[in-house]
Amino acid sequence: xxxxxxxxxxxxxxxxxxxxxxxxxxxxxxxxxxxxxxxxxxxxxxxxxxxxxxxxxxxxxxxxxxxxxxxxxxxxxxxxxxxxxxxxxxxxxxxxxxxxxxxxxxxxxxxxxxxxxxxxxxxxxxxxxxxxxxxxxxxxxxxxxxxxxxxxxxxxxxxxxxxxxxxxxxxxxxxxxxxxxxxxxxxxxxxxxxxxxxxxxxxxxxxxxxxxxxxxxxxxxxxxxxxxxxxxxxxxxxxxxxxxxxxxxxxxxxxxxxxxxxx
Amino acid sequence: xxxxxxxxxxxxxxxxxxxxxxxxxxxxxxxxxxxxxxxxxxxxxxxxxxxxxxxxxxxxxxxxxxxxxxxxxxxxxxxxxxxxxxxxxxxxxxxxxxxxxxxxxxxxxxxxxxxxxxxxxxxxxxxxxxxxxxxxxxxxxxxxxxxxxxxxxxxxxxxxxxxxxxxxxxxxxxxxxxxxxxxxxxxxxxxxxxxxxxxxxxxxxxxxxxxxxxxxxxxxxxxxxxxxxxxxxxxxxxxxxxxxxxxxxxxxxxxxxxxxxxxxxxxxxxxxxxxxxxxxxxxxxxxxxxxxxxxxxxxxxxxxxxxxxxxxxxxxxxxxxxxxxxxxxxxxxxxxxxxxxxxxxxxxxxxxxxxxxxxxxxxxxxxxxxxxxxxxxxxxxxxxxxxxxxxxxxxxxxxxxxxxxxxxxxxxxxxxxx
Numbered sequence: 001x002x003x004x005x006x007x008x009x010x011x012x013x014x015x016x017x018x019x020x021x022x023x024x025x026x027x028x029x030x031x032x033x034x035x036x037x038x039x040x041x042x043x044x045x046x047x048x049x050x051x052x053x054x055x056x057x058x059x060x061x062x063x064x065x066x067x068x069x070x071x072x073x074x075x076x077x078x079x080x081x082x083x084x085x086x087x088x089x090x091x092x093x094x095x096x097x098x099x100x101x102x103x104x105x106x107x108x109x110x111x112x113x114x115x116x117x118x119x120x121x122x123x124x125x126x127x128x129x130x131x132x133x134x135x136x137x138x139x140x141x142x143x144x145x146x147x148x149x150x151x152x153x154x155x156x157x158x159x160x161x162x163x164x165x166x167x168x169x170x171x172x173x174x175x176x177x178x179x180x181x182x183x184x185x186x187x188x189x190x191x192x193x194x195x196x197x198x199x200x201x202x203x204x205x206x207x208x209x210x211x212x213x214x215x216x217x218x219x220x221x222x223x224x225x226x227x228x229x230x231x232x233x234x235x236x237x238x239x240x241x242x243x244x245x246x247x248x249x250x251x252x253x254x255x256x257x258x259x260x261x262x263x
Numbered sequence: 264x265x266x267x268x269x270x271x272x273x274x275x276x277x278x279x280x281x282x283x284x285x286x287x288x289x290x291x292x293x294x295x296x297x298x299x300x301x302x303x304x305x306x307x308x309x310x311x312x313x314x315x316x317x318x319x320x321x322x323x324x325x326x327x328x329x330x331x332x333x334x335x336x337x338x339x340x341x342x343x344x345x346x347x348x349x350x351x352x353x354x355x356x357x358x359x360x361x362x363x364x365x366x367x368x369x370x371x372x373x374x375x376x377x378x379x380x381x382x383x384x385x386x387x388x389x390x391x392x393x394x395x396x397x398x399x400x401x402x403x404x405x406x407x408x409x410x411x412x413x414x415x416x417x418x419x420x421x422x423x424x425x426x427x428x429x430x431x432x433x434x435x436x437x438x439x440x441x442x443x444x445x446x447x448x449x450x451x452x453x454x455x456x457x458x459x460x461x462x463x464x465x466x467x468x469x470x471x472x473x474x475x476x477x478x479x480x481x482x483x484x485x486x487x488x489x490x491x492x493x494x495x496x497x498x499x500x501x502x503x504x505x506x507x508x509x510x511x512x513x514x515x516x517x518x519x520x521x522x523x524x525x526x527x528x529x530x531x532x533x534x535x536x537x538x539x540x541x542x543x544x545x546x547x548x549x550x551x552x553x554x555x556x557x558x559x560x561x562x563x564x565x566x567x568x569x570x571x572x573x574x575x576x577x578x579x580x581x582x583x584x585x586x587x588x589x590x591x592x593x594x595x596x597x598x599x600x601x602x603x604x605x606x607x608x609x610x611x612x613x614x615x616x617x618x619x620x621x622x623x624x625x626x627x628x629x630x631x632x633x634x635x636x637x638x639x640x641x642x643x644x645x646x647x648x649x650x651x652x653x654x655x656x657x658x659x660x661x662x663x664x665x666x667x668x669x670x671x672x673x674x675x676x677x678x679x680x681x
Contacts, residue, residue, distance in 0.1 A: 010380075012377045012381075012382050012383055013377040013378055013380075015377075016373060016374050016377045017374075020363055020366060020370070020374055023365075023366060023370065024363055024365050024366060027365045027366075027406075028365070100378070101338070102333075102338060103338070103354070103356045103357045104336070104338070104354050104356065104378050104379065105336050105337040105338050105352070105354065106378055106380075257339075257340050258340075260338070261276065261339055261340075262276075262277070
């Protein structure tokens, strides 16, 4: 079983793997890394038009009293993208690293951590854009620093799940498809494109069981409403992150070598 | 001190057919019996590889060599037993493994070297050496997908040997390169060994095992057959391969004879080669069969053949090895300038030596029959016959071969004054 310390000793490899992924991603494209700015901006634009103009969703007031559905949406979207990105990338990373792992030895956690790093980088760019817009409209407060622990916890939460799904995907390629559907369901089950307040009370109980909702809510609190997350939020975030990361890591470390042999 | 200790290592794989590949299968299958279809790739293998030696693993395809190599490299975990390794390992199991086609040679070198455990600064130091050894200076900043397979191999090998390993593990990759690069690789491996690097190779080249390896292990169906010096192991392995080939030939011939007796033309006779070697005889100057040659006397090597179909202009060849495995000579009817006719049925070909230039000792004779272009061997019997050579009454030179030159002294060279 690989310990975090062993994986850390391969940090140069992790950095290189992450770098390779990033470089390969934008090779042969004219705009290159600019796409990592355009993509979230386009998504933001689409959701704004659909939910803001056509469906006329009413967002709660922001910290400075303004109402902007686009920004309200984007706060949730940033943390969701981190969640979905980590899971999808974990599945892809393990699949891509498979042939390499059968030919040379290195801890199989390395490509997973590298994948996590590339997604985190993308998420930081997105949150950077968001923050820049917030500064422009004058909706900022010290609470923005809380983004750091929220991101860290979300990374741990998603990474643990990603490790297990990445492993399972090698055995059963169905996992990839199931995850695609599952993420879509979860996306709409989480109050991202709509506020939780529009959900009828009797269903809200169930919706609150979804831990991703806690992260989305916390993110909106600190960047949009300029408030702090509730204690309940913190408990959910810390607990789910810890359980997911430790569980995922243990399962992955235990089974990855066996799965690699059967590639 | 042993750099690598393989201690009672066994490794089993579950056969693929025993496994569910989709969730549906997992749920719907009823015959799930785990462990029913196990395949043992290695069984109770134990040996030690001393530090600073070059060690070969030999055996047929599927004998477990590569599995063992992967166990040593840490890629596979033994099912039971243990591999103890002391030193930093660099592996070369597949050349250019981990090269990303879209990235440049430079980027891939850094990538590959970090996989092998080097830091960025260490790579900076040897980067130029790596590129120079691979000989691809002008292409280093091009994406590797435009590389020829030779360039790919050279770069991969170059990275693996420049990462300053203490233990280097090499699968049959070197065989892929051209002759010049192979020599360069072996020279480099030799230099590394001199520096004290332990090298483990999997190879089919018995010459390599004989001449370069300090030790070797022979695996067959996952079981260790023999551990010894390179020469011992390659000789034993060769004997076994010959014996198996002979048995197979005899079986085919027997089956073909049966079919012929039954008047049918079955699969065995179709599998039989057009022509085969029936026997090899040694004859003296008067044409009498002898059991040994005599140094300096005439000797004829008579190769009997049987062609079941007409074969146009086949090439007959012989090769000689000393008992100490030195390849002394090899020649054939093409080199000898003989245009063989189309042959059919039984017959023989003679190789006539006027004065046998071999000094007394034991030699091994290889005989082969191939097509006109020497592309296909109809029959090849590797070191199957012994050619003992006896002392011929006159003084013998040292070594294996009598060059049978004559000495001349130019007058005046020896002026004796007393």
